[in-house]
Amino acid sequence: MSSIAVLGCMWGDEAKAKIVDYLGITADVVVRFQGGANAGHTIHHGGRKYVFHLVPSGILNPDTICVIGAGVVIDPRALENEMEQLRGQGVEISHRLLIDERCGLVLALHQDLDRRAEHAKGEQKIGTTLRGIGPAYSDLTARVALRIGDLKHPEWTRQRLAQLYDYHGQAVSTGELESVATSLFESWQRLSDFVTTVDDKLYDWYLQDKRILFEGAQGTLLDLSYGTYPFVTSSHTSVGGIPVGCGLPLRCINKVIGVYKAYSTRVGDGPFPTELTDAVGDRIRKQGNEYGSTTGRPRRCGWFDAVAAKYTARINGVDTLAVTLLDVLSGLESVKICTGYWVDNQRLDYFPSDLHLLPQLQTEYLTLKGWEQDLGECRGLHQLPRAAKDYLEAIQDLLERPVELISVGRDRDQTIVVRS
Numbered sequence: 003m004s005s006i007a008v009l010g011c012m013w014g015d016e017a018k019a020k021i022v023d024y025l026g027i028t029a030d031v032v033v034r035f036q037g038g039a040n041a042g043h044t045i046h047h048g049g050r051k052y053v054f055h056l057v058p059s060g061i062l063n064p065d066t067i068c069v070i071g072a073g074v075v076i077d078p079r080a081l082e083n084e085m086e087q088l089r090g091q092g093v094e095i096s097h098r099l100l101i102d103e104r105c106g107l108v109l110a111l112h113q114d115l116d117r118r119a120e121h122a123k124g125e126q127k128i129g130t131t132l133r134g135i136g137p138a139y140s141d142l143t144a145r146v147a148l149r150i151g152d153l154k155h156p157e158w159t160r161q162r163l164a165q166l167y168d169y170h171g172q173a174v175s176t177g178e179l180e181s182v183a184t185s186l187f188e189s190w191q192r193l194s195d196f197v198t199t200v201d202d203k204l205y206d207w208y209l210q211d212k213r214i215l216f217e218g219a220q221g222t223l224l225d226l227s228y229g230t231y232p233f234v235t236s237s238h239t240s241v242g243g244i245p246v247g248c249g250l251p252l253r254c255i256n257k258v259i260g261v262y263k264a265y266s267t268r269v270g271d272g273p274f275p276t277e278l279t280d281a282v283g284d285r286i287r288k289q290g291n292e293y294g295s296t297t298g299r300p301r302r303c304g305w306f307d308a309v310a311a312k313y314t315a316r317i318n319g320v321d322t323l324a325v326t327l328l329d330v331l332s333g334l335e336s337v338k339i340c341t342g343y344w345v346d347n348q349r350l351d352y353f354p355s356d357l358h359l360l361p362q363l364q365t366e367y368l369t370l371k372g373w374e375q376d377l378g379e380c381r382g383l384h385q386l387p388r389a390a391k392d393y394l395e396a397i398q399d400l401l402e403r404p405v406e407l408i409s410v411g412r413d414r415d416q417t418i419v420v421r422s
């Protein structure tokens with residue numbers, strides 16, 4: 003049996019898609035299991051740039067089936083736009099995309115609620131992507147949401163819509179409700195061929211030894227339970243999100259690859275112990291082109307945080323590490339890795355869950371020699387400069403897991419596979 007989970011293990015944007023794309027060449031099935039159009043997964047392939055929000059990144063490989071599991075929330079208009087754009091780029095989607103009929107729907111109402119909730123929080127805003135993700139998941143939990151499969155039944159959909167607006171205390175005219183319903187029915191016309199149940203198919207494929215790849219969105223420090231709550235997203239981004247989000251039993255996850263950037267970034271608000279607000283941070287942002295692929299916002303940049311990273315490796319049962327964007331650190335005189343926190347003269351060697359403690363942490367660093375060499379052409383571990391190898395070894399030792407993949411550039415072939 004072979005299934006691999008590729009999980010972002012920090013605050014998202016770890017270049018998961020690059021790793022999914024690389025491994026996806028040999029995958030039969032790629033599965034998204036949580037999140038929604040808040041994700042922005044970028045792949046550079048054949049001189050072209052592809053950005054995915056809802057469609058699994060495996061769609062570029064013509065032999066791969068792409069699955070959107072029940073744990074994903076779908077904005078039908080965003081999905082249709084994305085499919086349209088992909089078709090325009092020559093990507094064949096028919097018969098290769100399956101959407102679970104249980105997926106919750108993200109409506110314009112949710113984006114409106116997202117915007118208003120952020121506005122009301124003022125200084126304490128989360129800095130969401132404003133894609134309506136939080137409100138859509140809240141409605142699912144409150145059992146008032148519409149699911150994509152509901153659209154089969156027009157009368158039921160109208161009823162549920164009316165109840166939903168009522169639940170949110172929003173007065174809408176019959177005409178307005180009908181126009182929302184009509185646009186949903188139009189989307190249904192275009193999407194219904196893709197909508198099915200995916201849990202049964204995934205289980206059969208698993209038994210047939212098909213290679214299944216789970217594509218995580220966001221990262222573990224944005225997980226609803228294990229992230230820096232409330233500065234998190236509203237889904238379970240950690241490994242536990244997989245069985246719940248696609249209906250495959252837990253034991254069908256055979257291997258977990260944790261994706262970590264060679265440094266840290268965070269987009270949106272919330273604690274970030276190793277954040278650099280100086281010229282080094284600016285340099286990393288520039289070199290790494292650290293601007294959000296969904297919202298275009300500049301990302302906050304900082305050093306690799308081995309304390310946080312070790313925590314997320316444990317939470318996810320990470321087997322091996324993929325270290326991405328290593329090339330971005332070239333040219334720095336020295337590079338640092340956070341190995342511990344201090345608060346009130348006490349050393350902490352764990353990632354605290356107390357939101358009030360997190361901003362007070364002083365960071366303890368291991369400083370290593372930097373390297374000058376551009377890494378873009380390196381295709382084997384032996385081609386990396388000694389200092390870069392030392393840096394990776396330090397990460398490996400601190401996380402107590404082997405590095406299996408190293409990314410030294412955005413293209414698929416700018417990947418180093420470490421054979422143990």
Ligand code: IMO
Pocket residue numbers: 010013014015016040041042043128129130131132133134135136218219220221224233234235236269270271
């Ligand atoms: P990928 O899959 C980085 C962040 C937002 C905000 C918080 C909540 O590309 O790694 P939300 O809109 O989900 O309610 O916002 O989560 N966030 C991401 N940050 N990468 C992402 O996705 C993200 N998706 C959401 O910036 O801080």
Ligand code: MG
Pocket residue numbers: 014015041042043295296
């Ligand atoms: Mg992204």
